[in-house]
Amino acid sequence: MLSIHDLTFSFQHGRGKTAIFNKLSMHVNTGEFVSIIGASGSGKSTLFRLIAGLLEQNSGDIQLNGERIVNRLGTVGYMPQKDLLLPWKTVLENVLLPLEISKVPKQKKMSEIKEWLSRFGLTSYEHAYPHELSGGMRQRVAFLRTIIAGRELILLDEPFGALDALTKRNMHKWLLELWGELQKTVLFITHDLEEAILLSDRIYLLPSGESQKIQEVHVDLPRPRRSEIVYQQEFIELRKNLECLIHDKT
Numbered sequence: 001m002l003s004i005h006d007l008t009f010s011f012q013h014g015r016g017k018t019a020i021f022n023k024l025s026m027h028v029n030t031g032e033f034v035s036i037i038g039a040s041g042s043g044k045s046t047l048f049r050l051i052a053g054l055l056e057q058n059s060g061d062i063q064l065n066g067e068r069i070v071n072r073l074g075t076v077g078y079m080p081q082k083d084l085l086l087p088w089k090t091v092l093e094n095v096l097l098p099l100e101i102s103k104v105p106k107q108k109k110m111s112e113i114k115e116w117l118s119r120f121g122l123t124s125y126e127h128a129y130p131h132e133l134s135g136g137m138r139q140r141v142a143f144l145r146t147i148i149a150g151r152e153l154i155l156l157d158e159p160f161g162a163l164d165a166l167t168k169r170n171m172h173k174w175l176l177e178l179w180g181e182l183q184k185t186v187l188f189i190t191h192d193l194e195e196a197i198l199l200s201d202r203i204y205l206l207p208s209g210e211s212q213k214i215q216e217v218h219v220d221l222p223r224p225r226r227s228e229i230v231y232q233q234e235f236i237e238l239r240k241n242l243e244c245l246i247h248d249k250t
């Protein structure tokens with residue numbers, strides 16, 4: 001689904017530049033759930049903005065379904081770190097935005113959207129405004145809006161980073177069930193190792209220095225997964241290995 005080859009990117013500022021990626025390569029298969037972890041400032045959000053077409057690489061290839069798409073804007077679903085819900089629009093209006101932008105007649109899709117709102121536990125909040133929602137609800141609205149856009153590849157930038165532990169746990173359960181049903185391909189940024197292992201098929205650890213290589217960890221735990229899996233020996237071992245990898249690198 002996504003193939004990145006020898007990606008090189010620097011931010012230019014004045015006469016200087018900050019190198020972020022130097023010949024970075026990675027891939028995501030169709031239907032996979034892949035997490036990206038890495039030190040703060042290692043370029044996780046920048047990578048998403050490159051994949052989404054909001055930034056242009058200096059060199060290297062980003063291919064979607066085997067094709068190098070020059071103008072990638074709008075070809076992938078992207079949920080940035082901040083939920084970016086429009087405060088003056090209701091839940092329903094926020095969710096309908098992708099249809100408005102792509103000029104799809106809303107009425108045609110309304111029964112489908114109502115069904116989605118119900119599956120996201122948002123039916124009784126469809127006329128509420130973002131400031132009336134809890135953090136977990138806002139994330140669900142933003143996520144639903146990303147799904148409605150209808151892209152096969154979805155980029156989620158730390159969607160649960162600001163939630164308390166209990167809400168986060170509920171969101172994991174919810175996301176695991178939903179992902180099993182949706183059959184979308186997900187690339188997910190997180191700082192939380194437990195979350196990365198619980199949700200993912202594979203984890204990429206971004207390099208934090210120019211010369212270092214990206215590392216890949218396979219999570220061969222059976223699915224469907226439940227949050228209790230975090231107490232199992234295999235899970236604990238994986239977490240230990242991941243921590244060792246990170247501390248060797250930083």
Ligand SMILES: Nc1ncnc2c1ncn2[C@@H]1O[C@H](COP(=O)(O)OP(=O)(O)OP(=O)(O)O)[C@@H](O)[C@H]1O
Nearest residue numbers: 011013018020038039040041042043044045046047
């Ligand atoms: N628009 C920009 N112009 C210049 N430098 C930028 C810009 N955006 C990000 N950077 C720099 O690029 C580097 C990578 O930033 P990025 O936000 O991608 O990191 P991150 O791994 O997502 O960090 P975090 O985990 O803290 O969210 C940082 O040093 C940041 O200061």
